[in-house]
Amino acid sequence: LNKVRLVLTLLTVGLTLGPLVFEVYVYRDNLTGLVVPADLSGLMSGDYSNSSISGVIDDLNKTIKLPEYVSSEYDPVLGVVKFMFNFTNPFGFDLNLRSMDANVACAIHGFALGKASLFESVNLSAGATGLLPLKLVFTEQALNHLQVEHGNAKTVNVDLSAISVDVSGVSLSLPQKYTVNDVPLR
Amino acid sequence: MRIVNWFGLIGGVLCLVLVLVSLFYPWWHLSAGDDLVVAELSPFIMKFVLFGTVLDFPLIGLLNFIGALSFGLAGAVMLIYSFLPTKRYSLDLLGFAYRKPFYSVVIFVGVLIGLALVVGSLVGLQIPVVGSVNTLLPSSMSNGVVIRVFVSAGFEWPFWLAVATSVICFGARAYHKIIMRKLSLC
Numbered sequence: 001l002n003k004v005r006l007v008l009t010l011l012t013v014g015l016t017l018g019p020l021v022f023e024v025y026v027y028r029d030n031l032t033g034l035v036v037p038a039d040l041s042g043l044m045s046g047d048y049s050n051s052s053i054s055g056v057i058d059d060l061n062k063t064i065k066l067p068e069y070v071s072s073e074y075d076p077v078l079g080v081v082k083f084m085f086n087f088t089n090p091f092g093f094d095l096n097l098r099s100m101d102a103n104v105a106c107a108i109h110g111f112a113l114g115k116a117s118l119f120e121s122v123n124l125s126a127g128a129t130g131l132l133p134l135k136l137v138f139t140e141q142a143l144n145h146l147q148v149e150h151g152n153a154k155t156v157n158v159d160l161s162a163i164s165v166d167v168s169g170v171s172l173s174l175p176q177k178y179t180v181n182d183v184p185l186r
Numbered sequence: 187m188r189i190v191n192w193f194g195l196i197g198g199v200l201c202l203v204l205v206l207v208s209l210f211y212p213w214w215h216l217s218a219g220d221d222l223v224v225a226e227l228s229p230f231i232m233k234f235v236l237f238g239t240v241l242d243f244p245l246i247g248l249l250n251f252i253g254a255l256s257f258g259l260a261g262a263v264m265l266i267y268s269f270l271p272t273k274r275y276s277l278d279l280l281g282f283a284y285r286k287p288f289y290s291v292v293i294f295v296g297v298l299i300g301l302a303l304v305v306g307s308l309v310g311l312q313i314p315v316v317g318s319v320n321t322l323l324p325s326s327m328s329n330g331v332v333i334r335v336f337v338s339a340g341f342e343w344p345f346w347l348a349v350a351t352s353v354i355c356f357g358a359r360a361y362h363k364i365i366m367r368k369l370s371l372c
Contacts, residue, residue: 004275008263008282015255023248035245093238094219169219171320173332 025183034076066178067132074184079143081183083134089124097132098166104136107157107179111147113142116160146185155182189365193358194280196269201261201287205230205254213345214298216313216323218337227298228344229290230254253290260286264355271365276338284359288352291345298351314339 001155023148067085081186089095100118105111116136138146150156159179164171212226212233230250234241264330267279295315302313304338318338342353 002278004278004283008278011259012256015259016252019248019251019255023244027244033244034248043223083204091237093222105197113323168222170222171336173334175331 016099019158029184048105066174066176069178069180070131072180072183074186077186079138080101081116081136081138083136083180085132085134087122087124087132089127089130092126093129094126094139094168096167097124099134100129100134100163100165102134102160102163102178104143105159105161106149107181109145110159111142111145111149112139113158114139157168157181158183187281188269189272189369191268191271191280191358191361191365193354194271195266196294196356197284197287197355198261198263198268200347200354201257201283202266204287204347205258205261205349207344209254211344213277213344213348214315214339214341216245216339218335222335227294229294230257235342245332246286257286257290257355264358268358271367277362280359280362284355287348287355291352293349294345294348313337316340 018054023034024031055119067087070084070086072081072083087097097118102116104113104116106113114136116134119135122130122132146156158180160180163174163176163178165174166172208228208230211228212231213228214226216225217223221235222237224233226233228250229252232243232246232250234243247333263279264283267283270276270279298315302315305311312319312321314337315323315370316339318336320334321337323335
């Protein structure tokens with residue numbers, strides 16, 4: 001082994017072992033902390049109360065409540081129903097609700113009335129509650145159904161199914177059926 | 187007239203530039219959703235952001251630091267060699283330095299592919315090394331709701347700079363042979 005090689009080898013060993021020994025010395029009382037970050041070590045033991053991502057885990061553990069129906073209005077000229085839903089962002093970070101779609105059907109007869117869609121994206125800051133406006137345009141067949149089967153009724157109950165939501169790049173497809181009562185028809 | 191290995195000179199400078207650049211720009215970037223989860227990796231720095239919280243892995247940080255020091259040393263040795271290609275210890279200097287960028291690129295890509303495979307088989311999440319996928323969260327993580335997350339990943343320009351540096355460093359080795367042949371003919 002010549003001198004140059006020896007020097008280079010020693011330099012390599014020094015550069016590798018030096019920081020390693022230093023780091024082990026710094027973490028001598030908590031060697032696990034050297035491998036697993038403090039944030040995750042708590043999670044692994046099931047106690048994440050002192051972890052900086054505990055807030056995130058709390059958020060994830062919360063049950064995300066489905067949007068709550070607030071009101072709806074009907075425009076008989078255009079044959080359009082506008083649903084308003086309340087939604088609370090349970091997370092500690094902002095969400096952008098880009099789209100929301102649902103198939104709408106008559107709750108009594110199961111007749112397909114059309115598809116309701118979010119007509120503008122909604123930004124919800126952390127913990128905030130916002131209104132989600134959904135628009136449903138009745139199809140020709142739906143208008144016929146309402147006239148024939150619900151001719152004298154002032155309201156109709158509808159089922160929202162196959163609900164899909166795109167929130168901050170995450171697509172959710174909900175299996176639950178959601179019933180909205182007393183949607184005005186006049 | 188001083189003989190200079192120009193490939194070595196450029197390779198050495200690029201090694202040092204690459205270390206500096208990689209402290210600010212990752213070699214590889216992954217994001218899930220609207221940056222809900224972000225991973226920025228290079229052999230010299232690593233950043234994991236989970237829902238806005240930066241996770242710190244001390245051991246990986248240490249390995250990054252050692253990697254940066256070793257790579258910087260290789261660059262410095264390559265620079266010294268490039269001005270002294272005819273010295274009898276020049277091959278020792280060159281031999282120490284010219285393979286390191288190549289090894290870094292190969293190991294880095296290997297680790298990425300390995301991580302993607304491990305995450306895929308252990309957690310059931312499809313993680314792309316390059317490109318984008320709408321990955322489906324395992325049902326165990328989604329409570330019956332079908333959740334798809336848009337995940338995109340790709341190499342950033344410093345990675346291609348590292349590839350170019352590897353090629354140029356191999357060029358320095360080839361050029362060294364040419365220099366030696368010319369000297370033997372004189």
